[in-house]
Amino acid sequence: MNETITGPKGLPITGNLLAFRRNPLEFIQSSAKTHGDVALLRFGPKRNVYLLTNPDQIKEVLVTKQGHFRKGKGLQVARAVVGDGILTSEGKKHLRQRRLMQPAFHRERIATYGNVMVQQGVELMQEWKDGEVRDIHHDMMKVTLAIITATMFGKSVKEGADEIGHAIDIGLKYVANKASSFIDIPLSVPTRSNRQFLESNETLDKTIYSLIEERRSSGETGADLLGMLLAARDEDDGQGMTDEQVRDEVMTIFVAGHETTANTMSWIFYLLATHPEVEKKLHDELATVLGGKLPTVEDLPQLTYTSLIVQETLRLYPAAWTINREVVEEVEIGGRMYQPGETLMMSQYVMHRDERFYENPNEFIPERFAGDLLKQIPAYAYFPFGGGPRVCIGNNFALMEAALLLATIAQRYRMRLAQANQVVEPEPLVTLRPKNGLPMRLEKRG
Numbered sequence: 173m174n175e176t177i178t179g180p181k182g183l184p185i186t187g188n189l190l191a192f193r194r195n196p197l198e199f200i201q202s203s204a205k206t207h208g209d210v211a212l213l214r215f216g217p218k219r220n221v222y223l224l225t226n227p228d229q230i231k232e233v234l235v236t237k238q239g240h241f242r243k244g245k246g247l248q249v250a251r252a253v254v255g256d257g258i259l260t261s262e263g264k265k266h267l268r269q270r271r272l273m274q275p276a277f278h279r280e281r282i283a284t285y286g287n288v289m290v291q292q293g294v295e296l297m298q299e300w301k302d303g304e305v306r307d308i309h310h311d312m313m314k315v316t317l318a319i320i321t322a323t324m325f326g327k328s329v330k331e332g333a334d335e336i337g338h339a340i341d342i343g344l345k346y347v348a349n350k351a352s353s354f355i356d357i358p359l360s361v362p363t364r365s366n367r368q369f370l371e372s373n374e375t376l377d378k379t380i381y382s383l384i385e386e387r388r389s390s391g392e393t394g395a396d397l398l399g400m401l402l403a404a405r406d407e408d409d410g411q412g413m414t415d416e417q418v419r420d421e422v423m424t425i426f427v428a429g430h431e432t433t434a435n436t437m438s439w440i441f442y443l444l445a446t447h448p449e450v451e452k453k454l455h456d457e458l459a460t461v462l463g464g465k466l467p468t469v470e471d472l473p474q475l476t477y478t479s480l481i482v483q484e485t486l487r488l489y490p491a492a493w494t495i496n497r498e499v500v501e502e503v504e505i506g507g508r509m510y511q512p513g514e515t516l517m518m519s520q521y522v523m524h525r526d527e528r529f530y531e532n533p534n535e536f537i538p539e540r541f542a543g544d545l546l547k548q549i550p551a552y553a554y555f556p557f558g559g560g561p562r563v564c565i566g567n568n569f570a571l572m573e574a575a576l577l578l579a580t581i582a583q584r585y586r587m588r589l590a591q592a593n594q595v596v597e598p599e600p601l602v603t604l605r606p607k608n609g610l611p612m613r614l615e616k617r618g
């Protein structure tokens with residue numbers, strides 16, 4: 173039997189849409205607090221969204237009963253850029269692609285990218301000057317893009333890297349704008365942004381296809397991510413990916429693996445600037461473990477406090493702040509039946525700041541993860557990378573990248589907010605980013 177599910181009062185036609193748009197994070201947080209395990213949010217006359225805040229129910233949706241769901245509608249826009257890669261594909265196709273790509277993201281495999289990550293961090297700092305104010309969010313976007321480009325294509329695109337970077341940037345901005353825009357102008361209409369987007373897509377296609385062609389004809393696939401994708405073979409039928417699939421997966425990795433990590437880095441530097449006692453402990457650890465040398469993957473097990481900072485930042489500012497699923501087949505979750513077409517929303521932002529699981533949930537306390545907190549709380553009270561068969565394929569990549577970049581940069585620079593007491597608000601677009609960027613003053617360390 174379905175018990176009645178309640179939700180915040182809304183307007184007659186638009187329901188809760190305006191309240192949600194005004195301040196999405198606050199709105200879902202307060203709805204969760206007031207309405208318990210499930211809150212009904214109405215986004216317009218025909219769109220009901222159920223916000224789940226019981227971790228066991230979230231597990232059912234993402235793991236045990238995941239076959240009854242598909243990804244939310246929001247991702248459709250991303251298809252314009254990533255085609256039918258693992259982020260957007262469903263069912264059997266997703267499973268096959270996931271199997272093919274998994275080896276490229278194994279821990280030992282990605283360990284070989286550590287040097288590239290540190291190197292790109294060093295190159296970024298070559299542009300920095302003591303005392304200057306920079307938009308650190310912009311810089312973090314730049315460095316994570318450089319890292320993903322270098323790990324994807326290795327040495328083969330040294331000269332074209334900027335061009336590729338620029339084209340990808342346009343593609344990502346286009347998707348972000350479209351996802352948050354009220355009006356949907358079809359791609360066939362020659363607006364300035366549509367034209368720019370199509371041009372950048374053409375540049376990317378040309379570059380990626382010619383790289384694939386080069387590698388295929390030379391017979392040497394290479395040790396970078398592109399090489400891994402080209403060499404992948406399905407266990408069952410021995411088949412690899414077509415050129416088009418490889419192209420879609422390359423774009424998928426760019427889209428999924430760039431802004432998320434950049435946001436995380438930005439939030440880390442913001443939190444360090446506002447928590448000098450945490451920063452001090454970080455500096456002590458870096459001095460003890462590294463003694464002034466650049467970090468390597470081998471140092472990571474000793475950089476424990478560095479990793480706690482990353483973990484705690486992903487709790488407070490989860491770059492992926494919500495996961496949505498649409499019901500495709502009637503399903504029971506927590507004693508309630510959900511019907512095809514209904515949407516379930518599970519928000520990391522809400523769960524990660526829930527006082528049922530975290531003491532002083534809004535405080536930045538990296539030490540909270542030092543013990544066995546993750547064993548004490550339910551699995552889906554902390555899920556920055558999602559879960560189940562669609563868990564982030566790049567989670568180890570991202571954690572390693574964040575820790576290495578942090579260790580590389582924090583050894584040489586400290587950052588402070590450009591204006592004292594400046595409040596940096598999170599803006600929940602496709603990912604959770606600092607609203608209006610993150611202007612910070614650089615202070616070179618001794």
Ligand code: HEM
Pocket residue numbers: 243258259260270424425428429430432433436490491492495496556557558559561562563564565566567569570
């Ligand atoms: C801190 C950084 C990151 C965060 C917070 C993050 C978070 C997530 C989350 C929550 C999902 C699951 C979405 C869902 O179930 O609807 C996901 C999927 C994915 N992520 Fe990440 N991610 C990060 C970095 C990366 C990186 C660096 C890469 C690649 C190099 C990557 C590649 C992917 C891909 C390909 C998927 C789709 C997996 C699938 O559907 O099978 N991510 N990510």
